[in-house]
Amino acid sequence: MANSESLPVILIVEDETLIQTLVEEALADGGFETAIAPSAEEAVTLLRSGVTDYRALVTDINLKGNMNGWEVARRAREIDPAFPIVYMTGAAADEWASQGVPNSVLLVKPFAPAQILTAVSQLLNAAAQGQS
Structure with a gap:
């Protein structure tokens, strides 16, 4: 039974435990609420399942496995063209213009925990204002 006052769930895609924890605590x-996917493939499976109504995606770019964060974001946008996306990267920032989806935010590691919260909040507020 769904709680009408349930918190928005943010899907975090990150394979480094330390960063997972930092992002999870900042958003909490x-x-x-947060859900963690340690790989891009797992994140896409969770998004496609429709079991949880994720409100935004926070993804690292360089992930273990066959897919990267750019691909996870594109798959999320196939499901919902306005899905809020926050990218995190230490090395791939220069690829954002060509690889990132429109209306996304890029945070370069290391970043302050408050920056992740601000980025997610701004995207969710913009998405809410876009709905009439």
Whole structure:
């Protein structure tokens, strides 16, 4: 039974435990629930399942496995063209213009925990204003 006051769930795609924890705690402190996918493939499976109504995606770019964060974001946008996307990267920032989806945010590691919360909140607010 769904709780009408349930918190928005943010899907975090990150294979480094330390960063997973940092992002998870920052979003939890901001009033969000989180789900963790350690690989791009797992994230796409979770998004496609429709079991959870994820409100945004926070993804690392360089992930273990066959897919990267750019691909996860494109798959998320196939499901919902307005899906809020926040990218995190230490090395791939220069690829954002060519690889990133429109209306996304890129955070370069290391970033302050507050930056992730601000980025997600801004995208969710923009998405909410876009719905009439």
